[in-house]
Amino acid sequence: MTHRPKYDLLIHNGTAVTVNKAFDILGNALVCIRDGRIASIGETDPAKKLPEADTVIDAHGGIIMPGLVNTHTHVPMSLFRGLADDLPLSIWLNDHIFPAEARHVDPEFVRWATWLACTEMALGGITTCCDGYFYEEQVADAFNRFGMRAVAGQGIIDFPAPGVADPAKNIATARAFAEKISGQPGTVTASLFCHSPYTCSAGTLRRAKAVANELSLLFQIHVAETESELKQCLAEHQTSPVQYLDRTGVLDDRTLLVHAVWVGDEDIELIADRGASVSHNPESNMKLGAGVAPVNRLLKAGVKVGIGTDGCASNNNLDLFREMGITAKLHKAVSGDPTVLDAQTVIRMATIEGASAIGLDDLTGSLESGKAADLIIMDTRQPHLTPMYRPDSHIVYAAKASDVKTVVIGGRIIVKNRDVLTMDTSEILRAAGQLGREIKTCSARISNQEG
Amino acid sequence: MTHRPKYDLLIHNGTAVTVNKAFDILGNALVCIRDGRIASIGETDPAKKLPEADTVIDAHGGIIMPGLVNTHTHVPMSLFRGLADDLPLSIWLNDHIFPAEARHVDPEFVRWATWLACTEMALGGITTCCDGYFYEEQVADAFNRFGMRAVAGQGIIDFPAPGVADPAKNIATARAFAEKISGQPGTVTASLFCHSPYTCSAGTLRRAKAVANELSLLFQIHVAETESELKQCLAEHQTSPVQYLDRTGVLDDRTLLVHAVWVGDEDIELIADRGASVSHNPESNMKLGAGVAPVNRLLKAGVKVGIGTDGCASNNNLDLFREMGITAKLHKAVSGDPTVLDAQTVIRMATIEGASAIGLDDLTGSLESGKAADLIIMDTRQPHLTPMYRPDSHIVYAAKASDVKTVVIGGRIIVKNRDVLTMDTSEILRAAGQLGREIKTCSARISNQEG
Secondary structure: OOOOOOEEEEEEOOEEEOOOOOOOEEOOEEEEEEOOEEEEEEEOOOOOOOOOEEEEEEOOOOEEEEOEEEEEEOHHHHHHOOOOOOOOHHHHHHHHHHHHHHHHOOHHHHHHHHHHHHHHHHHOOEEEEEEEEOOHHHHHHHHHHHOOEEEEEEEEOOOOEOOEOOHHHHHHHHHHHHHHHHOOOOOEEEEEEEOOOOOOOHHHHHHHHHHHHHOOOEEEEEEOOOHHHHHHHHHHHOOOHHHHHHHHOOOOOOEEEEEOOOOOHHHHHHHHHHOOEEEEOHHHHHHOOOOOOOHHHHHHOOOOEEEOOOOHHHOOOOOHHHHHHHHHHHHHHHHOOOOOOOHHHHHHHHOHHHHHHOOOOOOOOOOOOOOEOOEEEEOOOOHHHOOOOOHHHHHHHOOOHHHEEEEEEOOEEEEEOOEEOOOOHHHHHHHHHHHHHHHHHHHHHHHHHHO | OOOOOOEEEEEEOOEEEOOOOOOOEEOOEEEEEEOOEEEEEEEOOOOOOOOOEEEEEEOOOOEEEEOEEEEEEOHHHHHHOOOOOOOOHHHHHHHHHHHHHHHHOOHHHHHHHHHHHHHHHHHOOEEEEEEEEOOHHHHHHHHHHHOOEEEEEEEEOOOOEOOEOOHHHHHHHHHHHHHHHHOOOOOEEEEEEEOOOOOOOHHHHHHHHHHHHHOOOEEEEEEOOOHHHHHHHHHHHOOOHHHHHHHHOOOOOOEEEEEOOOOOHHHHHHHHHHOOEEEEOHHHHHHOOOOOOOHHHHHHOOOOEEEOOOOHHHOOOOOHHHHHHHHHHHHHHHHOOOOOOOHHHHHHHHOHHHHHHOOOOOOOOOOOOOOEOOEEEEOOOOHHHOOOOOHHHHHHHOOOHHHEEEEEEOOEEEEEOOEEOOOOHHHHHHHHHHHHHHHHHHHHHHHHHHO
């Protein structure tokens, strides 16, 4: 009989930013991990020997914190990063993104694009994302293969879409996806993603929400992203997009509202009353000229607000460190008040509040006993993090994605010293580069024909 | 007699984003460097052998571009990074920054802090900065020792300041500094930095500008940063801060206006008429809740606008890649127009326009024959830069400071494969860490006494 060490993994010699309720910061922390969960977390007793473990990681004085939670992605769009920028929304979408999706997106494309996005996200400290796209079964398979924790939502739209040529089958496809995924082991939770109130009929919204309720799944939807969406909704339905969703019966505590830029006080009150949550995607909203979501008012009303990168075509990165810095600063700029969205608030949004917004806060988003061991270690021995007066300030205002050295998801070491262990990064870069060259050639050919 | 190779340094096998007038992007570029200058730049002729050179750098398919120009810094403040955040401006300044400066800033502090900032800046692709602080002679020495190109401005303020206990000597100190620096070899150009129209009297402004004119130096000044400054100026002088500066006679084509957030159409017209330039510091303005400068209107009026990080206490990083991304996105967000400040405009601001704003555009800011060899090489073989449809898009919207692998200033290799060659980084981190611990202890002791 072989001797089994007490723990699978042990992390020590770092400052733990726990993001628990009290926001405890533990100097010289000791995190003990067994069976994918945090068995214990506390300060190291210098008088005692370290407990036995299969693997011991020395954090070298760095920061140990919960892995970041990206509450809004379309991971397959990583292959469209930088294909078209600085354009009016309608030209960007109709002349570039939609045609590229129609021409290129297939199961093979989706798999490599998901791995490319997972590689970028993991190397930037993201351990959970909440996704919505088409061929989401392939996306979910790719998440599982990589080891990324994810909520994966099959896209629902009342138009022909990649993998769903007949929109009459959009709900059935999403239900089949969700039933299949829900029975599988792995790191992925199924979800349904209705594209928006203006691309899904009221009937589609109601039927999709009914499936989500029946299967106890998160229902995601883009809403109130642009002023023109608000105007169109007011003209067609004589009410705001959020109030229209409520009237349609899809606004409850298992609904994630993505964007929520053009929401008024009544909308905010309604979101809070219904217990719905919000994904704030500042870089995407800025880049597309959509505007600035009233995040401080949403938080004051008690709404759970997470932070998302959105897809790579409208950002163009999957970097939550940048997104945290911008979230903290943007709302200070527009309110003129440097005290709003302080560092701890923003860290909560990017971890535990984000996890709560997508229904995973029992599992992830903070370093506490019993939770999944989803955590990252940052190397602080760098000029831009020296000196360090407060680790929470550095996380939001100074740290970079490249400071992440180690990433653990569910107790499994995904990144070690900036190497992805679960997949072959060079193979992913090669395949992604090849797909990119095909997209570029095709896109050049089409603009030559048009020109 | 030893044979001398044709060139000192040769860089090949990369895509050169030249930022020349035509914004030429050269595939498979060849940059030949001799005596600190770019002797030639063009596309590699695959039929020919590479020219002889002492040192040959293979860019491995990456991006070669001009080093970034940071148009506003207070480099010694790198040691105050994260000391106090998320506070009202007056409390942040009067209760934290000013007392910390009074207690800690001395020549030794300034030297280590400058080296810390140079290390961060160089590793993030910045090859030139425009600084203003006290003990600027030590700052300038440290810039020279490191090899950073800089415009160094001795601070002028009508209060006792570090190294200038008697404000009556502020101009004389600045003149002595400028005369000393101007006679020295190295990478530093002298300048005068008047703190602001509300901390320098009209007499001080006039006398400082007279010295700057006499010695042909850049005159820098913080102006129109906050709404309260605007209101105070209107109340005291019955005119806006910019018009007050013009009335005082200090607004001309060798004046750098730092911030210029609260400027109206008349101010913008005046800045353009006088040929003055502007340093836009978006992250600092956002973090302090100062507001958003009307950059698009300044650019339309023909004003030269560079991008600055400001000091580390109000940012909290010296990362121009982040600053470029935010500049491109912020003005889209506030205008609601995703076409403003496109990628090429923002790259120009962070390179040639910034160089022009601080009077160094004959020397740096673009890759052109005859200019100083101030350039960086970025490694694009990374998930967040794959695929690459357009290098200009990636530089602004996807690249990170950590993608910079090689940095050359005046033909001298400062950073090679992310190692600083000109100084000992670990010694700088050790000294900065020690100074940080002293500041922290002191700051904790004082708040205990007060509490």
